[in-house]
Amino acid sequence: MRFRNVIREYFTFTRNERLGIIVLLVLIGLGIAANQLVFYFEKPAKIDPDELDELMLVLDKRRKDEQRAKGVLFTFDPNTIDSLALDSLKLPLRIKRNLLKYRDKGGRFYKAADFGKLYGVTDSIYAQFEPYIVVEKTFSHKKVPKEITREKDVLSDKSKKRYQAPVHHEKEMPDLIELNLATPEELVILYGIGEVLSKRIVKYRNLLGGFASLEQLNEVYGLKPETIKKILPYLELDTSLVAQININFAETKELARHPYITWDMARALVDFRSANGFIHDLQLVRLNGLINDQDFRRISPYLKTKE
Incomplete structure (x- = not known):
């Protein structure tokens, strides 16, 4: 009997409590309905193709910068890969340097196994990269017999009189x-x-x-x-033509639109300005740790504190 009274005491609601529960349930229902109606009546924003293209360029650049920092694996020809692509390859720096030095001295790779002979390439490194090495069959290290060489020279001398190589005209280059x-x-x-x-x-x-x-x-x-x-x-540069952003008036969105300024950097600048007033010296941005030294050197030409 006592147990039943305890249950009734904790699970029986007064009239006001029941009314409060009903009101709370109604408010929750209205909140859910309002949330759905916002998405129903909201019109999709118009997309500017130019802005989208610019955004894609920025995102693509940042993605490649991240890949370059981490390094990725991709198919490559050790005879033709350029320094930029090599920089993105997940390969120890010392081996990249050795590969470039080897090519500069006239060295060539005739098959994938030759890459394993490069100084610094261990068996484990070669095993990891072997599936990604593709050597084009454009180089040959076989010796040509002297008889064939002489015959080829004679034929070429006779053909010189009948054939004249076409002249390739290069682009006419401007002064500057x-x-x-x-x-x-x-x-x-x-x-x-x-x-x-x-x-x-x-x-x-x-x-x-x-x-x-x-x-x-x-x-x-x-x-x-x-x-x-x-x-x-053939190029000259007038840096006075660079458009600068006034950090004392620009909002977060305007600052973050620049390729060098992340959203976090922009937000930190605006918050610092709001807390301390106008920024009269750009060096304050660096000294207060809002932007590190490396980023500051890139960004500072595009910032100003006065009109």
Whole structure:
């Protein structure tokens, strides 16, 4: 009997308590319904193709930077892989250097097993990379018999009179091109720069707000270091054309839109400004640990504190 009274005491509600429970259940139901109605009536945002393209370039660059830092495995030809792709390969740094030195001295790989003979490549490293090595059959180390060589020389001498090699005309190179003002049509005449790369350079320049250094060309997706080296003599750079962001007035979203500024960096800048007032010296950003020294060197040309 006593046990029944205890149960009744704890599980019997007064009229006001029952009314409160009903009101709470109604509020919960309204909250669930309102949450569903928001998604039902919300209209999808319009997508700007240009902004989407720019965002994809930034994301692709960041993804490649992360891959380069970690290293990945992919098929490669040790005879032709360039330094940029080699930098992304998950291979010990000492072996990458040895491979480049070996090629610079005229060394060639004729089969995958030759990679295992490279200085620094252990059996375990070779076993890991062997499935990814693809050597093109373009080099031959077999000696040509002297008789065949003489016959080939005689035939070539006779054919020289009947055949004349066509003359290949190179692009007519300009004196100098201002990189921060150049159009895709102007850039396309540079060595190794086609329509795709010229548009990509201009698009990335606009995304940055202008190039602050010619070295930033290395950040353009698909632009190889050897191509950059050949076009640098034909480029000049006016850094006064670089668009700067005023960190005393810019909001988080505006700051984070820049390729060099992450959302966390932008939020830290805005929070610091809100707590301490206007920033009169850019060095305060670095000294207060809002941006590390390496990022500060890249970002500072695009920031200002005064109009």
